Amino acid sequence: MYNSIQLADDIFWLGVNDRKTHLFENLWPLDNGVSYNSYIIVDEKIALIDTVEKSKIDEYLNRIHDIIGERKIDYLIINHMEPDHSGGISEILKENPDIKIVGNKMTFVLLRGLYNINTNHFLITDGDTINLGKHQLKFIITPWLHWPETMMTYEETEEVLFTGDAFGSFGTLNGGVFDDELNMDFYIDEMRRYYSNIVAKYSKMVIKALDKLKGIKLKYIASTHGPVWRSQIDWVLKLYQDWATYKAEKGVVIVYGSMYGNTEQMADIIARRLSVRGIRDIKIYDASRKHLSYILSEIWHYRGILIGSSAYNGGIFPPVENITRKLEDIEIKDRLLGTFGSSGWNKAGVKGLNKWAQSMDWELVANSPETRGAPEKNSIAMCIELADAMADRLNEMYPDK
Ligand SMILES: Cc1cc2nc3c(=O)[nH]c(=O)nc-3n(C[C@H](O)[C@H](O)[C@H](O)COP(=O)(O)O)c2cc1C
Ligand SMILES: [Fe+2]
Ligand SMILES: [Fe+2]
Structure with a gap:
């Protein structure tokens, strides 16, 4: 019974x-x-x-x-x-x-x-x-x-x-x-x-x-x-x-794909700067490891989205590309976006991301840091600029939080 x-x-x-x-x-x-x-x-x-x-x-x-x-x-x-x-x-x-x-x-x-x-x-x-x-x-x-x-x-x-x-x-x-x-x-x-x-x-x-x-x-x-x-x-x-209606909370989701850790280092540099600039909710996910299901949920949760990719066979690193395709498919709107990445010779990861970004119609907050191999002085400075721009926009949009 x-x-x-x-x-x-x-x-x-x-x-x-x-x-x-x-x-x-x-x-x-x-x-x-x-x-x-x-x-x-x-x-x-x-x-x-x-x-x-x-x-x-x-x-x-x-x-x-x-x-x-x-x-x-x-x-x-x-x-x-x-x-x-x-x-x-x-x-x-x-x-x-x-x-x-x-x-x-x-x-x-x-x-x-x-x-x-x-x-x-x-x-x-x-x-x-x-x-x-x-x-x-x-x-x-x-x-x-x-x-x-x-x-x-x-x-x-x-x-x-x-x-x-x-x-x-x-x-x-x-x-x-x-x-x-x-x-x-x-x-x-x-x-x-x-x-x-x-x-x-x-x-x-x-x-x-x-x-x-x-x-x-x-x-x-x-x-x-x-x-x-x-x-x-x-x-x-x-x-x-x-x-x-695509409402979101103050916070940033950083999703990256990285084979040897170069793009990952950029994610950490950006995250640290966001924290220094007062952003409390910062989530970092390795797209190769974390299932798309959870990443989509976080993107639905937070306003700021930073996507990083190394260049891979002339394009975006496949697990990151998978996420971008799904975001396109579900037509999520009203997010603040930044992209970044590392390549060996032709910037194919970031180029691919920025082409995708045009189809999303999200606000691109800053230029995309791109580095050959490990992040160096110039790309580190651009990572800081990207984090600052994202923090500025979030602090404007959510002044009380
Ligand atoms: C299988 C494979 C494919 C790659 N394809 C490209 C490419 O198409 N264009 C390019 O510029 N670099 C390419 N690279 C080089 C990486 O993008 C480069 O080493 C980058 O710094 C790796 O960053 P990560 O450590 O974040 O993965 C490739 C590397 C591997 C292993
Ligand atoms: Fe059901
Ligand atoms: Fe159902």
């Missing part, structure tokens, strides 16, 4: 923890695991909201039976079709042959494609409602958070918003489920990493969704990953608004 975890009257959390999978989407490190959250509303009619990843199906079905016994589920609401949430649909359908699978047009395109399920479809459009007895569900179509079919489901009686991936976080839920039960510093970092890795590309759609939610009373934000929010609703809405 599992402990059932109740959100509100008749509404239960049905999340499972995945501590086994190494990479989310076979791409993003799950160093702290991840939870897949599903929810169930037990009323005259029973509604299940999303399912979980396939590997957790036995635990999941047992948990459902503990709550509803042999009763059948009337509705399966699909807010998102990605397999980390849709992995249980086939089993749920098998156990509940008369279930209505609730989704929008695009949901069913994906349901057919991924699972070849052509029956039990219950089509809804934006604003439609379903009455369960005491509880009423309203559907809010919010595409591209983070696939084309994504939507949210609002439970009107208890004011619970089931948001799918939006407001989600990496990290398993280790006992605590609600924001006030958890040390949220950890989850904010994991939530920002989730945002920058998974959602960031669709920041414009996040703003559209947040606009659509304005005026809706919210007591709970129940995402498909990580904590359920009930104590800091306004705060988390504001956090998402800030991330989606």
Whole structure:
């Protein structure tokens, strides 16, 4: 018998923890695991909201039976079709042959494609409602958070918003489920990493969704990953608004790629000067070592970005180039940029970085220090100039910090 975890009257959390999978989407490190959250509303009619990843199906079905016994589920609401949430649909359908699978047009395109399920479809459009007895569900179509079919489901009686991936976080839920039960510093970092890795590309759609939610009373934000929010609703809405509009804190992320330590030395020279100039949050990452996932999260966190690269076969050092391509892809805006690097003969690293910089439309704070081999007098002076220019801009932008 599992402990059932109740959100509100008749509404239960049905999340499972995945501590086994190494990479989310076979791409993003799950160093702290991840939870897949599903929810169930037990009323005259029973509604299940999303399912979980396939590997957790036995635990999941047992948990459902503990709550509803042999009763059948009337509705399966699909807010998102990605397999980390849709992995249980086939089993749920098998156990509940008369279930209505609730989704929008695009949901069913994906349901057919991924699972070849052509029956039990219950089509809804934006604003439609379903009455369960005491509880009423309203559907809010919010595409591209983070696939084309994504939507949210609002439970009107208890004011619970089931948001799918939006407001989600990496990290398993280790006992605590609600924001006030958890040390949220950890989850904010994991939530920002989730945002920058998974959602960031669709920041414009996040703003559209947040606009659509304005005026809706919210007591709970129940995402498909990580904590359920009930104590800091306004705060988390504001956090998402800030991330989606590229707000950032005072601080500098220095990312470099360096084979023999020349470019790395420049990073340290720049960092020291930034510190002398009063910058407290300075993060340095070796792009060969630190996974892109964490670097993206830090770039989402801080305003100042310094990218260094040695020249490598006529271009940018590959792990650094990978980061630049990803930044281009997610279209992050409003950062202060500086570039630097070392080469043997043709400055190919810095040249490549500066070509990329043009496509980003970020403010370039100073000329790029470039050195042949180890940093010498002239390039050291340029590193100091670059750090000074970055510190000046940050001190102007954040005068009180
Ligand atoms: C595999 C390899 C490829 C390189 N390609 C270039 C190049 O295309 N252009 C250039 O100017 N230097 C090139 N170099 C030289 C390095 O960029 C140079 O030694 C630089 O100082 C290394 O800086 P680092 O210690 O930060 O890696 C290459 C070096 C290696 C090992
Ligand atoms: Fe997703
Ligand atoms: Fe997800």
